[in-house]
Amino acid sequence: MRTPRLAALELRRFGRGKLPRAALVALLLLPLLYGALYLWSFWDPYGRLDRIPVALVNADRGATVDGKRITAGDDIAERLHASQTFDWREVDAEEARRGVEDGTYYLSLTMPADFSARIASSSGSAPETGALQVRTNDANNYIVGQISRTVFSEVRTAASTRTARTFLDRIFISFSDIHDKTVEAAEGADELSTGIGRAKKGSKDLADGLKEAKEGSGKLSGGLKKLHTGAGELKDGSAQVAEGTKKLAEKVNGTADKVRPFLQDNEKFIGDTARLVADSAAGIRHNLDTLVERAPKTAARAHLAADLLDGVYERRCETPVLPDTACEDLKKAKTGAADVATVADDLNTLIGDVHGDLKTLDTHLATLEKQARQLAERAPHLSEDLDDAAAKINKLNSGAAEVAKGAKALHTGLGSAKKGAVSLDTGVGKLKTGADTLNGGMFKLVDGSGKLAGGLHDGAGKIPDYDQRERDERTDVMADPVRLATQNLHRAPNYGTGFAPYFIPLSLWVGAMVAYMLIPPMNRRALAAGAPAWRIALAGWLPVAAIGVLQSAALMAVLHWAVGLQAVRAAGTVGFLFLVTACFAAIVQWLNARFGAAGRILVLALLMLQLTSAGGTYPVQTSPGFFNALHPYLPMSYVVQALRRLITGGDPGPVWTACAVLVAFTAGALALTALAARRRQVWTLDKLHPELSL
Numbered sequence: 001m002r003t004p005r006l007a008a009l010e011l012r013r014f015g016r017g018k019l020p021r022a023a024l025v026a027l028l029l030l031p032l033l034y035g036a037l038y039l040w041s042f043w044d045p046y047g048r049l050d051r052i053p054v055a056l057v058n059a060d061r062g063a064t065v066d067g068k069r070i071t072a073g074d075d076i077a078e079r080l081h082a083s084q085t086f087d088w089r090e091v092d093a094e095e096a097r098r099g100v101e102d103g104t105y106y107l108s109l110t111m112p113a114d115f116s117a118r119i120a121s122s123s124g125s126a127p128e129t130g131a132l133q134v135r136t137n138d139a140n141n142y143i144v145g146q147i148s149r150t151v152f153s154e155v156r157t158a159a160s161t162r163t164a165r166t167f168l169d170r171i172f173i174s175f176s177d178i179h180d181k182t183v184e185a186a187e188g189a190d191e192l193s194t195g196i197g198r199a200k201k202g203s204k205d206l207a208d209g210l211k212e213a214k215e216g217s218g219k220l221s222g223g224l225k226k227l228h229t230g231a232g233e234l235k236d237g238s239a240q241v242a243e244g245t246k247k248l249a250e251k252v253n254g255t256a257d258k259v260r261p262f263l264q265d266n267e268k269f270i271g272d273t274a275r276l277v278a279d280s281a282a283g284i285r286h287n288l289d290t291l292v293e294r295a296p297k298t299a300a301r302a303h304l305a306a307d308l309l310d311g312v313y314e315r316r317c318e319t320p321v322l323p324d325t326a327c328e329d330l331k332k333a334k335t336g337a338a339d340v341a342t343v344a345d346d347l348n349t350l351i352g353d354v355h356g357d358l359k360t361l362d363t364h365l366a367t368l369e370k371q372a373r374q375l376a377e378r379a380p381h382l383s384e385d386l387d388d389a390a391a392k393i394n395k396l397n398s399g400a401a402e403v404a405k406g407a408k409a410l411h412t413g414l415g416s417a418k419k420g421a422v423s424l425d426t427g428v429g430k431l432k433t434g435a436d437t438l439n440g441g442m443f444k445l446v447d448g449s450g451k452l453a454g455g456l457h458d459g460a461g462k463i464p465d466y467d468q469r470e471r472d473e474r475t476d477v478m479a480d481p482v483r484l485a486t487q488n489l490h491r492a493p494n495y496g497t498g499f500a501p502y503f504i505p506l507s508l509w510v511g512a513m514v515a516y517m518l519i520p521p522m523n524r525r526a527l528a529a530g531a532p533a534w535r536i537a538l539a540g541w542l543p544v545a546a547i548g549v550l551q552s553a554a555l556m557a558v559l560h561w562a563v564g565l566q567a568v569r570a571a572g573t574v575g576f577l578f579l580v581t582a583c584f585a586a587i588v589q590w591l592n593a594r595f596g597a598a599g600r601i602l603v604l605a606l607l608m609l610q611l612t613s614a615g616g617t618y619p620v621q622t623s624p625g626f627f628n629a630l631h632p633y634l635p636m637s638y639v640v641q642a643l644r645r646l647i648t649g650g651d652p653g654p655v656w657t658a659c660a661v662l663v664a665f666t667a668g669a670l671a672l673t674a675l676a677a678r679r680r681q682v683w684t685l686d687k688l689h690p691e692l693s694l
Contacts, residue, residue: 063119490650
């Protein structure tokens with residue numbers, strides 16, 4: 001009997017009654033229990049997170065910064081409600097704590113009372129971080145806690161970004177303020193530089209003036225020193241003069257008292273004598289011709305008058321101890337009389353010798369006449385002249401005393417002035433030195449102020465001055481400088497699509513496993529008839545492979561039209577699943593054919609090993625080394641990789657690799673089944689009485 005007919009006979013048995021038909025239907029639908037129903041149950045769990053009750057505690061009291069009200073807690077709460085990430089329920093802190101503990105809420109998010117204040121502090125002198133408080137309870141659900149960490153990380157990032165925007169905006173505004181102030185400072189520095197330039201000129205003028213003042217103060221100090229010396233001499237001299245005038249006044253006053261009576265008594269005589277001399281001189285001048293005749297007589301009379309005046313002068317002027325002013329006049333009169341006598345003698349001699357010059361004689365006579373008449377005129381007033389002379393001497397004495405007193409005061413004042421002039425000269429010298437230093441410093445200050453002004457202008461040009469639009473652009477970039485530019489080459493639209501490559505082969509393996517619970521792995525009739533081993537293997541494999549094809553078609557139909565699975569390569573996916581079910585059927589057939597009842601346990605164990613090493617959920621690299629070692633040697637590893645490329649797209653290379661691996665596993669399993677069939681054709685006691693029967 002041919003192999004197809006043997007396979008058909010196995011399938012025909014399911015049409016002989018209601019129970020076999022029901023078993024066949026159940027066998028065909030069994031993969032749906034593992035595939036469609038399981039995928040359907042969590043097809044898009046992230047799309048239904050808004051059904052998860054979560055407690056939201058908004059205790060934030062808000063804050064005010066620069067007159068602007070900040071309510072970060074209310075803003076975040078509003079965005080959370082709008083996001084519909086969870087079923088947010090605003091409660092107080094106690095209810096949230098109690099709800100997370102007893103399972104009413106899967107988790108809680110608390111915004112503390114100082115949340116806005118801490119965020120606002122970023123622009124102050126003592127910035128603080130704002131803390132969002134999350135409370136989870138893995139006893140309620142571990143996955144929800146994991147999801148919440150991702151969600152709240154996004155919330156924290158959004159809140160941090162907003163805070164950073166506020167902080168950076170203030171920084172950029174500060175830049176503008178600094179720029180404006182720097183411009184003002186640069187303008188002020190320009191004015192300062194101009195003023196310092198003027199001050200430099202003034203300092204130079206001051207230095208030059210102080211130089212001249214130093215020279216003048218030196219001269220003043222030297223002059224005052226000389227004046228002080230001269231004033232000392234003047235003081236001494238004036239003191240001596242005062243002392244002398246005092247003695248003179250005393251002597252004059254004493255002598256005047258003695259001479260005054262004599263002058264008063266002899267005024268007429270002195271006057272007459274003087275007039276006589278004058279008249280005589282006048283007569284001689286008019287009578288030069290008769291002079292020779294009268295000369296001896298005149299000489300005798302002149303000698304008489306001279307002797308008389310000598311006697312008066314001797315009595316009044318030579319005998320007293322102290323001289324007086326009248327003596328001078330008497331002396332003049334005596335001298336005049338002596339002169340007259342001498343002249344008379346000379347005239348007499350001249351005339352006697354007749355050798356004189358008459359003109360010269362006339363001149364002398366004129367002089368004598370003049371002097372004699374003056375004496376005659378003053379003779380009545382000699383006592384008065386004596387009183388005037390005494391009064392003047394007394395006045396001179398008083399003046400000399402005042403001069404001595406003033407000279408002393410002048411000497412003292414000039415001494416102080418000399419010291420002051422020395423101090424002035426020293427001070428002016430210091431001022432000159434300071435002015436020179438100031439002048440030199442002003443040169444440096446001018447240079448420095450110029451550099452300052454230039455530096456401030458350069459600095460103002462380098463400090464950014466952003467307008468509102470530029471601030472907004474830079475704030476956005478700096479608040480969130482790194483953005484994730486995600487490019488998903490072959491994106492799975494939902495959770496179920498991503499896990500379909502894992503659960504579809506699981507359901508097909510279970511389908512093959514259950515099929516061989518109803519269909520024997522080797523056709524008993526062919527075994528009894530002694531059919532070839534390869535035919536026996538194919539006869540036991542084809543019915544399950546055919547059922548697997550139907551299972552795959554039913555599973556994909558339900559996943560596509562009922563659940564919503566959209567495969568990029570739909571036809572390729574279906575065709576590949578036919579190969580997968582054929583391979584799985586061959587492997588399960590061999591395990592059952594070779595090991596009998598124990599083979600069913602091995603089928604289940606092999607399923608567990610494939611599920612844990614295929615990398616269907618987490619990357620296989622995250623699994624322990626044992627599963628990494630098994631991964632390349634089990635068919636489901638290749639099936640999962642190929643289905644991912646077929647369902648979500650991508651390089652088809654892994655699909656062709658998987659096809660080759662599955663063909664090899666199928667051929668190998670069928671060959672091993674044929675070998676098992678060959679062994680089964682030889683009956684032993686173990687076959688007649690098996691140790692374990694399921």
